[in-house]
Amino acid sequence: MAEKIFSEIPMRTWHWLGVNEAGIEENVLLNPVKKTLEVPANSENDLTVVYKEDNYGDISIKVGENSCLKLTQVQLLPVEKDHANEVTVILAKGAHLEMAVVEAGAKKTVSKVKVVLEGNNSKADVSVLYFGDEKRHIDLNYVMEQKGRNTEANLNVYGALMDECRKVCRGTLDFQRGSKGSKGYEKEQVTVLSGKVRNSSIPIMLSGEDDVDGHHAVSIGKIDEEKMFYLMSRGLDLKESRRLIVEAAFNPVLDKIASEELRDEIDSYIKGRLGKNE
Amino acid sequence: MEKTKTYIEDIERTLYDIKNEDRSVYKSQSGLTEDVVRDISKQKNDPQWMLEHRLKSLEVYNSLSLPAWGPDLSELNMDNIVTYVKPDAKLSGSWDEVPEDIKNTFDRLGIPEAEQTSLAGVGAQYDSEVVYHSIQESLVKQGVIYTDMETALSEYEDIVKEYFMKLVPPKDHKFAALHGAVWSGGSFVYVPEGVKVDIPLQSYFRLNAAGAGQFEHTLIIVEKNASLHFIEGCSAPKYNVTNLHAGCVELFVKEGARLRYSTIENWSRNMMNLNTKRAIVEKDGIIEWVSGSFGSHISMLYPCSILHGENARCEFTGVTFASKGQELDTGASIIHAAPHTSANVSTRTISKAGGKATYRSAVKVTRNAPFAKCSVNCESLMLDDISRSDTLPAMDIEGDEADIGHEATIGRISDEAIFYLMCRGISEDEARAMIVRGFVEPIAKELPLEYAVEMNNLVNIELEGTIG
Numbered sequence: 001m002a003e004k005i006f007s008e009i010p011m012r013t014w015h016w017l018g019v020n021e022a023g024i025e026e027n028v029l030l031n032p033v034k035k036t037l038e039v040p041a042n043s044e045n046d047l048t049v050v051y052k053e054d055n056y057g058d059i060s061i062k063v064g065e066n067s068c069l070k071l072t073q074v075q076l077l078p079v080e081k082d083h084a085n086e087v088t089v090i091l092a093k094g095a096h097l098e099m100a101v102v103e104a105g106a107k108k109t110v111s112k113v114k115v116v117l118e119g120n121n122s123k124a125d126v127s128v129l130y131f132g133d134e135k136r137h138i139d140l141n142y143v144m145e146q147k148g149r150n151t152e153a154n155l156n157v158y159g160a161l162m163d164e165c166r167k168v169c170r171g172t173l174d175f176q177r178g179s180k181g182s183k184g185y186e187k188e189q190v191t192v193l194s195g196k197v198r199n200s201s202i203p204i205m206l207s208g209e210d211d212v213d214g215h216h217a218v219s220i221g222k223i224d225e226e227k228m229f230y231l232m233s234r235g236l237d238l239k240e241s242r243r244l245i246v247e248a249a250f251n252p253v254l255d256k257i258a259s260e261e262l263r264d265e266i267d268s269y270i271k272g273r274l275g276k277n278e
Numbered sequence: 279m280e281k282t283k284t285y286i287e288d289i290e291r292t293l294y295d296i297k298n299e300d301r302s303v304y305k306s307q308s309g310l311t312e313d314v315v316r317d318i319s320k321q322k323n324d325p326q327w328m329l330e331h332r333l334k335s336l337e338v339y340n341s342l343s344l345p346a347w348g349p350d351l352s353e354l355n356m357d358n359i360v361t362y363v364k365p366d367a368k369l370s371g372s373w374d375e376v377p378e379d380i381k382n383t384f385d386r387l388g389i390p391e392a393e394q395t396s397l398a399g400v401g402a403q404y405d406s407e408v409v410y411h412s413i414q415e416s417l418v419k420q421g422v423i424y425t426d427m428e429t430a431l432s433e434y435e436d437i438v439k440e441y442f443m444k445l446v447p448p449k450d451h452k453f454a455a456l457h458g459a460v461w462s463g464g465s466f467v468y469v470p471e472g473v474k475v476d477i478p479l480q481s482y483f484r485l486n487a488a489g490a491g492q493f494e495h496t497l498i499i500v501e502k503n504a505s506l507h508f509i510e511g512c513s514a515p516k517y518n519v520t521n522l523h524a525g526c527v528e529l530f531v532k533e534g535a536r537l538r539y540s541t542i543e544n545w546s547r548n549m550m551n552l553n554t555k556r557a558i559v560e561k562d563g564i565i566e567w568v569s570g571s572f573g574s575h576i577s578m579l580y581p582c583s584i585l586h587g588e589n590a591r592c593e594f595t596g597v598t599f600a601s602k603g604q605e606l607d608t609g610a611s612i613i614h615a616a617p618h619t620s621a622n623v624s625t626r627t628i629s630k631a632g633g634k635a636t637y638r639s640a641v642k643v644t645r646n647a648p649f650a651k652c653s654v655n656c657e658s659l660m661l662d663d664i665s666r667s668d669t670l671p672a673m674d675i676e677g678d679e680a681d682i683g684h685e686a687t688i689g690r691i692s693d694e695a696i697f698y699l700m701c702r703g704i705s706e707d708e709a710r711a712m713i714v715r716g717f718v719e720p721i722a723k724e725l726p727l728e729y730a731v732e733m734n735n736l737v738n739i740e741l742e743g744t745i746g
Contacts, residue, residue, distance in 0.1 A: 212690075
């Protein structure tokens, strides 16, 4: 079956880089699990979505004035399945989104998240963790549209890659005209654990407004040798040391997940993969 | 706190806008057909292989479509562009022999004066042909060749044939193909092994004819352990019709060699600047780009460095200033293709008065390039809310031994910084001026002196109170 374009970056670039769009087999998209939610004004809401079987999930949420939404999305599909998910969140005046995303399973996963900071003083904190091994393919596209005045968007992405994994991560901060006084921050930190990984990072910043403060940073490197040396000189073996360091890097995201049970599940899922023999 | 805005004076363009009467002795027909290409080739007495190259490129041009990204190029109509304009002047080694009006143009641009004081060689191209070329005798004795491409093609045909459009093949993109078909003029530099050229060489490209295209080809070969600083300047007077610049620069930096390539591009605001620049750097070689983009209506310019040999290095420093009616899409691309290669990219963009500045880059680390290091830093300053500033970097990294960092910021002049300086007794105007000067300083210090002065004039600050 043919591949279908699932998501695109807001501004295209060189074709040879192969990062303009993400595609997925058409049959993955056949039966979406749809969820819509409206968070009324002045309230708080928690939503946790865990994908273990579904091919395609599509979530659309409106957060009312001065409300807060805690959204947790965890993807732990078995390694032989493909997966697609999309999330759209629209924030009204003073609304706050706290979002934690874990992308750890599936053979191929495509994910798109769009947060529209429509109301003045709205705020979004999105923390993402991804882990890729073997021949897995992870393709992420996060877009933060800042429309209201004094909005704040934070996108923090932590990832670890090993074996022959292929990963593309696109993160966009889009300061639209009128978003005066807004701030945006985007960071991706990638730890590459073994030699045949292919990693693409595309941090985009678009601005039609001068009174904004935008910053993005990407760092891609192997595991810190000094940390490894420290741990190994204390009697831990290579795999154990590596596992500890990677887990420590993931903690900022895992800490945002309220359910201890779910945290443990993710932890043991990743631990199992990190500890396996190469 | 009431917010104030800084107004930055536009570039003083009067100097560049003085037009000469079009006294060309030959003009190709406008548009692009096989006949036009054959005609250009005949006018230029090309060898047979070059004619074939041109025709092949034309075929490629016709088969490729416009890029599906970047600025909108739909207003470019090749049917209206005259691809070859031969000025009424022969190539000369003395300014006295250059026709008065052409000489005056270069005088105003300060070229002969700079030649006396700070350059080891000068090339001056007017429309499609080079009208003046000189090089210091001492360099000639050391075997340095600095001449126009046409002379190179007849006198050093073997070298030209070996390198010409090998780094930027016509099928690279549509405008590379166009260049391959109708190229004319440009400079050829050959620095033999071990020769260090301490004083810069400069080529200046001036497009005088309205509705014309300039397609100069610059080919530089710096042999083992040699070094060179090459400066390229470009300008044109403003017309109401679209002019096109689709030049091509190919730089070959051999083992242990060093090349610094500085450009100040100040085309008029009716120019489409679709230029291709590429360098290949062998073991222990260094390429340093200094690139200032101030002019043109639309620019697409991304100098590319292929780090082909172990330890090859690239330093890229760029500044882009987009004002009213300008859409400047600039950046760099770096390809790490050997172990221990490193690159450092540092750019600044400023946009104002509705100008649109885009920083676009690509960093590619291949599997053959363990221990590659690359650091990219780009900062954008917006001076009002009707302009745009976009940053679009991409990194594609294979393997686990690379160390890659990218950082970008966007914003306006911060009130805190102004406040800090004012607390120390500096007036508000001066504080703003200091901040903008400080913003472009890392670039300004890389420029040759006369260009640094030009850029400082450009960043001539004037406080205009509150707008918007």
